[in-house]
Amino acid sequence: MIEPITFTVPLSFEAHDIAQQCAEKSSPTKFKQVYLNTLAVYAVDSYLHCMGFETNLEKSESRDSLMLKFVDVADLDVVGVGKIECRPVLPDADACQIPYDAWGDRIGYVAVQLDQSLKQATLLGFTRTVAQEVPLADMNSLEDLLVYMNRIQQLKPVNLMNWFDEVFDAGWQVIDELLNPKQIQFRSFRSDKALPIDRGQKIDLGMQLAEHSVALLVTIPPEPDSELDIVVELYPMGNQTYLPPGLKLMLTDELSAEVILQTESRDSDNFLRFEFTPDLRELFSITVALGEVNVKQSFRL
Structure with missing residues (x-):
């Protein structure tokens, strides 16, 4: 002992x-x-x-x-x-x-x-x-x-609790500034959340994506709760209809470095999405990766 x-x-x-x-x-x-x-x-x-x-x-x-x-x-x-x-x-x-x-x-x-x-x-x-x-x-x-x-x-993580007070870090835009009208309508049709709080960030993986850019979207409920369901989505931007094949969206526990969730785009996928309920006070990251290039954003509650 x-x-x-x-x-x-x-x-x-x-x-x-x-x-x-x-x-x-x-x-x-x-x-x-x-x-x-x-x-x-x-x-x-x-x-x-x-x-x-x-x-x-x-x-x-x-x-x-x-x-x-x-x-x-x-x-x-x-x-x-x-x-x-x-x-x-x-x-x-x-x-x-x-x-x-x-x-x-x-x-x-x-x-x-x-x-x-x-x-x-x-x-x-x-x-x-x-x-x-x-x-x-x-x-x-x-x-x-x-x-x-x-x-x-x-890590200087994004504090999601600040979003309930309408305080957002630089670079996190309203969804209308990132997606086209068709994508916005599609998200609205699929959502079963009442007036959620959501913001998005443009992700650029450089030459690996050629002229492609993708939008990372994070959605939380309108009010803080003991169980805070978080939705993470990835959409193509601009004139692109589909995500490039093999694009990964991953959720990682920052303290254990364990990958908790992972999804990967196939041919003709026009979005990626997963939903999870982190423990309060949890420190986690969302990673967008293609080949050996990746962009990571850390969050905390």
């Missing part, structure tokens, strides 16, 4: 002063909750700074005076990565509690065990599992957390 790697942070007078200030901004019934949450955020912030990550407390809900009055959140915004939820764990607990308030817009959850005297905090591990209770024994290691965060920084 290998002892899991942990990281202990001393809770200084500064930490308790910050916790006191935040707790005083909440209601009397939430004072203790906010106090402990703030100490957990302080510990994770200290750890990430030691590991070379930049954080932005001002963008964190855990420092928002209004949010502190109504919700149970302990998030920390990490620049270029996303928000991590820092959940306090009492000394005798064997599980990490994750309130419903913290289920959205998080890349993961860190369990922070506070000692009885509140003089130190120990980071036990992290999880991407969204549940009210996650056993501490099921937590991933802190090393896995660093690998995961570095991977997100390197």
Whole structure:
């Protein structure tokens, strides 16, 4: 058995002063909750700074005076990565509690065990599992957390959760700008989704496709849900009616590098399509490939 790697942070007078200030901004019934949450955020912030990550407390809900009055959140915004939820764990607990308030817009959850005297905090591990209770024994290691965060920084993935707020990355166009009227009518006829959110991106594989270009389309439901069905499609652009034979559309888990789904065009295929339901907080990529040339776009929830 290998002892899991942990990281202990001393809770200084500064930490308790910050916790006191935040707790005083909440209601009397939430004072203790906010106090402990703030100490957990302080510990994770200290750890990430030691590991070379930049954080932005001002963008964190855990420092928002209004949010502190109504919700149970302990998030920390990490620049270029996303928000991590820092959940306090009492000394005798064997599980990490994750309130419903913290289920959205998080890349993961860190369990922070506070000692009885509140003089130190120990980071036990992290999880991407969204549940009210996650056993501490099921937590991933802190090393896995660093690998995961570095991977997100390197990939600069498209955050699909932003689409619900009508925030789209550069290069993602409305479908009407990419497809011809016949293709748009065909998609509308086949769709059984009510007013979905969709965007597309032009994909150019260079000389391998000669004068061909293809449109990669991604569609998500109109509202976020615990099960987020995602549709990925590939269509020829311009005057082309069919996709070139042998064109592959692949879904890959970015952490395991496992190809989860793959479809390939045959003669006279005018589109490719697959639908899947990723786990929340999942990091995945869509690859369009022809021969030895490929274009990959990463996404996260």
